[in-house]
Amino acid sequence: MNLRPDPEFESLLSDNTSGKTRVESRFEMWKEMLDEVMVGSEQGPRLFPRAVKDQLWSEGHTCAWCQQEIQDFDDAHVDHKVPYSKGGKTEKDNGQLMHRYCNQVKSATEQVASQGLAAAQPADEADLAV
Numbered sequence: 001m002n003l004r005p006d007p008e009f010e011s012l013l014s015d016n017t018s019g020k021t022r023v024e025s026r027f028e029m030w031k032e033m034l035d036e037v038m039v040g041s042e043q044g045p046r047l048f049p050r051a052v053k054d055q056l057w058s059e060g061h062t063c064a065w066c067q068q069e070i071q072d073f074d075d076a077h078v079d080h081k082v083p084y085s086k087g088g089k090t091e092k093d094n095g096q097l098m099h100r101y102c103n104q105v106k107s108a109t110e111q112v113a114s115q116g117l118a119a120a121q122p123a124d125e126a127d128l129a130v
């Protein structure tokens with residue numbers, strides 16, 4: 001699966017939009033949507049270049065989430081310290097290594113935090129009191 005944005009897609013986005021900033025933000029949203037879809041797939045999202053991962057790995061491989069050592073380079077995922085959805089850049093200063101699994105846990109946690117727990121709570125506690 002080729003996830004690289006192609007010029008055709010970008011031109012589609014630029015139709016119907018007035019400003020460059022707006023196009024860029026829509027493009028960021030599109031990339032983020034892909035990222036979410038790709039979490040849990042075999043290959044996983046590839047937002048950070050391999051070179052960044054190599055650099056971070058050479059500086060140490062402690063998981064930023066569970067603080068355990070990451071044993072296998074292939075099990076390491078480069079996570080955004082400042083979340084992508086909050087404008088975090090895909091560059092080394094904003095990258096940290098995590099286990100792939102821990103990164104998925106972190107993503108799920110952030111989703112709950114941003115969407116709230118309303119759906120997980122009883123609709124009306126009074127109905128349960130007898």
Ligand SMILES: [Zn+2]
Nearest residue numbers: 063066099102
């Ligand atoms: Zn971990």
